[in-house]
Amino acid sequence: MRGISAAPTYVVMQPTTLCNLDCSYCYLPFRQADRRMPVTVAQAVAASVAPFARSGRFSVVWHGGEPLAAGREHLAALLAPFGPGIEHHVQTNATLIDDAWCAFFAEHEIRVSVSVDGPAARNGDRITRGGKPAYDRIMRGIEALRRHDIPFSALCVVGEPRPGVAAELYEYFLGLGCDVLGINVEELEGVNTRANGHAAADVTAFWSELVTAWRRDPRIHLREIEWSLRYVAAVLDGNADDLLPRRLDPIPTVAHDGSVVLLSPELAGFHDPRYGDFTSGNVLTTPLAEILAGAAATPWIAEFVRGVEACRVTCPYFGFCGGAHAANRYFERGRFDITETDHCRNSKIRLLEGVLDHARDHQPTAV
Amino acid sequence: MPEITSPRPSDLGTDPVTARVRDTRAGLAALIAEAESARRQRAEGTSEDENTEDGGSAVCAWNHFENIPTFYNWNNRPR
Numbered sequence: 001m002r003g004i005s006a007a008p009t010y011v012v013m014q015p016t017t018l019c020n021l022d023c024s025y026c027y028l029p030f031r032q033a034d035r036r037m038p039v040t041v042a043q044a045v046a047a048s049v050a051p052f053a054r055s056g057r058f059s060v061v062w063h064g065g066e067p068l069a070a071g072r073e074h075l076a077a078l079l080a081p082f083g084p085g086i087e088h089h090v091q092t093n094a095t096l097i098d099d100a101w102c103a104f105f106a107e108h109e110i111r112v113s114v115s116v117d118g119p120a121a122r123n124g125d126r127i128t129r130g131g132k133p134a135y136d137r138i139m140r141g142i143e144a145l146r147r148h149d150i151p152f153s154a155l156c157v158v159g160e161p162r163p164g165v166a167a168e169l170y171e172y173f174l175g176l177g178c179d180v181l182g183i184n185v186e187e188l189e190g191v192n193t194r195a196n197g198h199a200a201a202d203v204t205a206f207w208s209e210l211v212t213a214w215r216r217d218p219r220i221h222l223r224e225i226e227w228s229l230r231y232v233a234a235v236l237d238g239n240a241d242d243l244l245p246r247r248l249d250p251i252p253t254v255a256h257d258g259s260v261v262l263l264s265p266e267l268a269g270f271h272d273p274r275y276g277d278f279t280s281g282n283v284l285t286t287p288l289a290e291i292l293a294g295a296a297a298t299p300w301i302a303e304f305v306r307g308v309e310a311c312r313v314t315c316p317y318f319g320f321c322g323g324a325h326a327a328n329r330y331f332e333r334g335r336f337d338i339t340e341t342d343h344c345r346n347s348k349i350r351l352l353e354g355v356l357d358h359a360r361d362h363q364p365t366a367v
Numbered sequence: 368m369p370e371i372t373s374p375r376p377s378d379l380g381t382d383p384v385t386a387r388v389r390d391t392r393a394g395l396a397a398l399i400a401e402a403e404s405a406r407r408q409r410a411e412g413t414s415e416d417e418n419t420e421d422g423g424s425a426v427c428a429w430n431h432f433e434n435i436p437t438f439y440n441w442n443n444r445p446r
Contacts, residue, residue, distance in 0.1 A: 229399050236396070319382075
């Protein structure tokens with residue numbers, strides 16, 4: 001894996017900056033304001049990504065803010081310019097999902113991923129603008145999805161990764177009925193400045209326990225475990241060098257106003273005296289393909305690529321990880337050419353160590 | 368076991384993470400086999416058969432993270 005691809009496999013779109021929740025750990029600025037994406041932005045992106053969709057699967061992920069806060073009429077207008085070969089996804093807090101939204105998802109063949117952090121007591125950070133727990137509203141939305149037999153994925157933020165938590169969470173998500181689950185250990189980024197350092201033994205034990213829980217009933221496609229097993233299987237088969245993509249996916253995030261931030265959506269809306277506003281262009285004035293082709297000219301991206309190469313030569317986990325994420329480098333350490341971050345430790349290094357600890361402790365007994 | 372902190376000796380034989388994976392081969396092989404079985408039970412499609420009725424599922428395949436590119440991508444995935 002060297003450098004950044006000029007052809008993304010998906011694009012993140014921000015139909016509105018507004019979110020109806022005010023989660024304590026959210027990284028997004030401007031989430032109190034309803035700055036809506038004009039249809040001209042969607043038209044520009046649709047024209048640019050059509051060639052990508054002709055050469056392979058291509059997705060648009062409607063993020064936010066809360067994408068459903070844009071309303072069905074406006075979201076439909078933003079979807080309209082995209083051709084039938086494009087797959088659409090929403091990452092939603094689920095609180096606005098009702099029968100009408102379920103019909104909308106079915107009509108537009110939108111895949112749904114919800115954000116929920118486990119049982120009610122673990123959702124203390126997911127609150128309304130009035131500071132009230134949002135869990136009941138989240139569950140009402142998820143119940144609507146179930147009522148309409150709409151499959152869904154889930155993303156779960158874990159603030160305190162330690163033994164005892166993983167088994168509880170996995171049991172919860174089995175009951176929730178999601179098909180796919182991603183576990184995000186809380187990160188220090190954006191406007192969330194809470195520290196994310198944890199005791200190594202706790203985090204490793206969390207992941208190891210998650211493997212144990214998943215193994216008992218592996219109905220859910222669990223992102224972290226599946227990827228870890230994919231890596232170790234490749235190592236054992238001797239082809240781990242083929243696992244990482246040849247080039248990093250640029251993951252363009254198109255903000256409500258058409259500005260494009262590459263690699264880490266968390267950087268959108270921020271400004272730094274050294275790096276500027278992190279944008280690489282605007283789809284209203286420059287085709288996305290042209291923005292992507294010139295990505296290396298964005299100063300922070302050139303620094304980030306150097307950082308990835310530094311990871312490659314210094315970190316024994318590089319083959320598993322592919323390099324520290326851009327936003328984590330910046331928000332934790334203030335630069336893009338540094339290497340190991342707390343996010344690396346929490347979500348990559350200790351994940352792999354937890355999986356290996358589990359395997360070590362569950363070796364088949366010889367007969 | 369403590370985390371591996373030594374640099375990756377890319378030009379000096381096996382790196383320590385690879386070594387640890389290989390040392391755990393028996394336990395991992397059993398886990399990988401169970402995961403493959405679980406994947407079959409989920410009837411996850413592959414990129415070759417996504418036109419089946421599973422194509423509309425939120426789930427896809429072993430290489431799900433490449434086949435349905437979303438936040439479930441691994442590398443530099445957004446959160």
